[in-house]
Amino acid sequence: MHEDQTAAAPATLAIALFAGMAAAAGTRRLDLPWSGGTAADVRRLVAEALPALAALAARSGVAVADRYVTDDAPIAAGDDVALIPPVSGG
Amino acid sequence: MGSGSQTDNALGAAGVALVRGPIDAAALLATVGDAAAGGNVVFVGTVRGLTAGRRTTSLTYDAHEPLALATLEALCREAIDRFGLAACRVRHRLGTVLPGEASVAIVASAPHRREAFAAAEWVMERIKCDVPIWKCEERPDGGREWAHPATTARPGGDA
Numbered sequence: 731m732h733e734d735q736t737a738a739a740p741a742t743l744a745i746a747l748f749a750g751m752a753a754a755a756g757t758r759r760l761d762l763p764w765s766g767g768t769a770a771d772v773r774r775l776v777a778e779a780l781p782a783l784a785a786l787a788a789r790s791g792v793a794v795a796d797r798y799v800t801d802d803a804p805i806a807a808g809d810d811v812a813l814i815p816p817v818s819g820g
Numbered sequence: 821m822g823s824g825s826q827t828d829n830a831l832g833a834a835g836v837a838l839v840r841g842p843i844d845a846a847a848l849l850a851t852v853g854d855a856a857a858g859g860n861v862v863f864v865g866t867v868r869g870l871t872a873g874r875r876t877t878s879l880t881y882d883a884h885e886p887l888a889l890a891t892l893e894a895l896c897r898e899a900i901d902r903f904g905l906a907a908c909r910v911r912h913r914l915g916t917v918l919p920g921e922a923s924v925a926i927v928a929s930a931p932h933r934r935e936a937f938a939a940a941e942w943v944m945e946r947i948k949c950d951v952p953i954w955k956c957e958e959r960p961d962g963g964r965e966w967a968h969p970a971t972t973a974r975p976g977g978d979a
Contacts, residue, residue: 749954750966798976818967819953
């Protein structure tokens with residue numbers, strides 16, 4: 731990513747989706763406009779952009795760069811973000 | 821967080837793994853062995869073909885692989901400290917798994933059986949709360965559905 735481009739174009743956040751969220755969205759990756767905010771804001775953004783994901787998004791954890799983060803963690807455009815809906819391993 | 825190097829020894833080089841082929845529980849048990857460990861519990865979770873009268877043809881597992889591995893490793897380290905384990909191992913399948921096949925295996929090795937049983941159950945419970953692995957249930961009529969259990973806490977809730 732070039733700095734002159736990020737200054738001109740609106741920043742986007744790439745959000746990885748899994749399981750039922752990926753199935754409902756028809757994709758494993760969402761690119762949404764991002765002007766900054768917290769992990770909790772990422773959940774809200776996804777719920778607003780894709781109402782079909784709202785219920786699962788509200789119950790999802792947020793991970794950045796392969797670590798869970800707390801709701802108040804700041805998220806920057808370019809962060810490697812994933813939504814983690816309720817898990818069902820085993 | 822407990823004793824670093826002792827925990828590292830107990831976790832081993834391949835303490836946790838996500839695998840796409842069959843899980844060999846006996847081979848996993850054979851990776852642990854400590855003269856002071858007299859209680860060794862192997863838990864194997866297998867795919868049910870029948871749940872409350874409903875048939876399942878297969879389960880397909882998805883995962884956030886790096887986060888799942890990091891979370892599994894942290895769980896094993898915590899189990900080693902919490903229960904005084906000599907060793908802890910976890911294997912979990914990804915992809916499609918048929919009824920009767922193992923989807924998960926846990927080995928907990930401790931000086932005495934009580935801690936080993938408790939640790940294996942504790943690790944399994946934590947897997948079902950925090951490890952980003954999901955199953956999709958596939959039925960004889962072609963229907964398929966991802967399982968996202970109703971929970972009070974979000975995954976990684978105490979991150």
